Amino acid sequence: MSIGSATRSEFTKYFTTSAWWVLTLITVAALALMSGGFAAAIGLAQTGALDEVPDAALLGAAAPSLVYGLAVNIGYIFPILLGVLLVTGEFRHHALIPTFLATPKRGTVLVAKLVTGAIVGAALGIVAVAATVGTAAGVFAATGQDPELTTTDNLAMMGRMVLAFVLWTWVGLGLGSIVRNQVAAIVIALVFTQLVEPLVRTAAAFAPAIEPAARYLPSAASDTLVGSNFYVMLGASGEAQEWWVGAVILAVYAVALTIIGAVTTWRRDVD
Numbered sequence: 001m002s003i004g005s006a007t008r009s010e011f012t013k014y015f016t017t018s019a020w021w022v023l024t025l026i027t028v029a030a031l032a033l034m035s036g037g038f039a040a041a042i043g044l045a046q047t048g049a050l051d052e053v054p055d056a057a058l059l060g061a062a063a064p065s066l067v068y069g070l071a072v073n074i075g076y077i078f079p080i081l082l083g084v085l086l087v088t089g090e091f092r093h094h095a096l097i098p099t100f101l102a103t104p105k106r107g108t109v110l111v112a113k114l115v116t117g118a119i120v121g122a123a124l125g126i127v128a129v130a131a132t133v134g135t136a137a138g139v140f141a142a143t144g145q146d147p148e149l150t151t152t153d154n155l156a157m158m159g160r161m162v163l164a165f166v167l168w169t170w171v172g173l174g175l176g177s178i179v180r181n182q183v184a185a186i187v188i189a190l191v192f193t194q195l196v197e198p199l200v201r202t203a204a205a206f207a208p209a210i211e212p213a214a215r216y217l218p219s220a221a222s223d224t225l226v227g228s229n230f231y232v233m234l235g236a237s238g239e240a241q242e243w244w245v246g247a248v249i250l251a252v253y254a255v256a257l258t259i260i261g262a263v264t265t266w267r268r269d270v271d
Contacts, residue, residue: 006103006112010086013095014116019085027078027128031071032135038067039136043143064140064148065157069228071125071132072164076222078128079121079165080189083172086113086120087261088182106266110177114258117169125165129158157227160243164225167250171218174257178265193219215241221249 090096137147179185204214224246
């Protein structure tokens with residue numbers, strides 16, 4: 001079976017389950033809630049309605065771009081889960097046996113998953129950006145702030161956020177190709193992204209000695225790619241890097257995980 005046929009098969013398998021629309025709804029709801037809340041707090045603080053809010057809590061947060069960037073700064077867990085589900089779902093439901101019977105070359109199947117991941121990851125990214133930016137911009141406008149929707153910088157950032165979703169989907173796919181168990185892969189992703197990385201990056205904001213190393217964490221590379229860093233509110237600093245540097249670092253993580261999975265777990269017998 002060709003890569004094109006294998007990719008069509010991957011699309012069919014993905015969209016015949018409820019996982020895609022459940023994940024999309026959760027993504028939209030979570031990001032709309034967070035971006036709307038942050039935008040409301042910033043907008044009200046700018047108008048003086050929240051005069052008791054400490055200035056430090058809004059450090060660097062006056063620009064709408066920081067709120068728009070939450071689609072990736074906080075929402076990057078969603079494309080990771082998407083990538084994990086693209087692979088581990090077949091292990092869980094024993095669907096890989098007929099897949100490998102139809103396409104004996106396992107490398108072709110993995111490439112087809114990467115292509116599928118890029119397309120559905122980009123689609124999820126577009127939806128996530130629309131939900132985040134649309135909600136935040138509406139709140140900014142309602143509180144008398146300029147949402148800055150048409151600025152060149154913000155439009156470019158939105159495009160980079162979609163690219164970040166694609167790369168994060170590949171990271172999740174690489175993780176899923178290494179860790180067959182779906183629950184284990186999801187737990188690893190959640191613990192690393194929601195506990196380990198935030199702790200290290202928060203510590204780096206107060207300990208300049210570890211900041212140079214912390215910037216090479218996957219989420220830090222993602223923030224560099226997007227051009228919006230949520231941790232500036234904690235006082236994070238450091239020399240700014242070009243957006244493409246973040247893209248390269250994140251891509252290296254995705255490629256490394258996928259290669260490890262391809263030469264280890266992906267070659268093992270399927271139960």
